[in-house]
Amino acid sequence: MFVLTVDQQRSTSRGDAVPDLIGHLEPLVRRLPGVRLPLERTVGDEVQMVLTDPRSTLMIVLEILRVGGWWIGLGIGAVNDPLPEHSREASGPAFVRARAAVERAKTKAASVPLAVVGGGGAVERTADVEALLRLLGAIVERRTPHGWEVTDLLRPADVRTDGGGEPPLTQREIARILGISEQAVSQRVRTTLWAEEVAAWPLATRLLQEADTWDQA
Template sequence: MLAVHARYRGREVRRAQLVRRSAEALSTLPGVGTFDILGVEDICAVVDSPESLCDTVMALLSDGNWAIGIGIAPGSPAEADTRATATGALTGAARAGTVKVAHATRRNASLSGDIAAVFALLGHVLGKRTLEGREATSLVRSGLNQNEAAEELGISKQAMSQRLQAAGWQAETAGWQLAVHLLTRADAGEVT
């Protein structure tokens, strides 16, 4: 079982409202359970799959104002245990853009470190993206091909290709697939 715990680290004056709206929006992602609001800055939810977890973490990293804890509890039927593992991954001093990973059995530190490293790299790619790059990758991620996305933006296919390249789309795709693979191994209880 997988869970994500996120702590808002931005400077928004109306934090509670922003955190509540973020929790509501993230809960609409496929495979993501309802985000519980834990205090003013913290939210936590169980997710159905490594893919759903990656999508959630990527959304939080794209915003740039969240510290993220991932909890992995293979074979655990108790959502509370998985949520507690995610919460335990997130230390009080966690900075925005960081991803910490905790495995319930504590015997998978190497794999947990690899997962955190992949998300650190993905966070770097996402943080360098321009508004145009965000628009382009968002359309392709939603299922449009490059021609359809270019048409939607009113640009040529060549310009769309250039935007995707400048936005690091290939690196994002490769990193996302690696993160899913590592999370699948960790959730299956594989020890490295």
């Protein structure tokens, strides 16, 4: 199981950003499988969700990093059944680890505000997960608005946040939509490292699944 505990950065100066984050992620959460408890406020400016699907977990993490302004803690492991209606009422090792992870994310010197905590036989695998997620996060955080114009149109339909259901478009179609040349689209794709990011999704998904499986062993 995967528990995300996400805490807002600089809440006193930014104001309450929880409703905006939940609203932004809602179309994506609605599309993704394996969401046991949806994203909701737990206390103050903190939100939490519970998932069973590793790819869905990856997509949510990357989208929160894209939004920016949040510390992300990912806890991997068991949760106590039955799950209650709200995550703030739930318990289990994964919740404890998510809390430890978000606190560690606040203190890490690295630029990507993300930490992952697992347990059991999954400690080494969890470190691999964290390293790869932080690398993907660095790509996402550095993508420019012009880069997102293109990559949003290249994204698979199930991980789009705009509610659209169209399949990924060709670069020619994207050029027509954006009113730029195909060469400009190709340049943006290369600059955004989109192909490299997508190529790493299966590895990240597999590592997440293995960390969860090994924790249960």
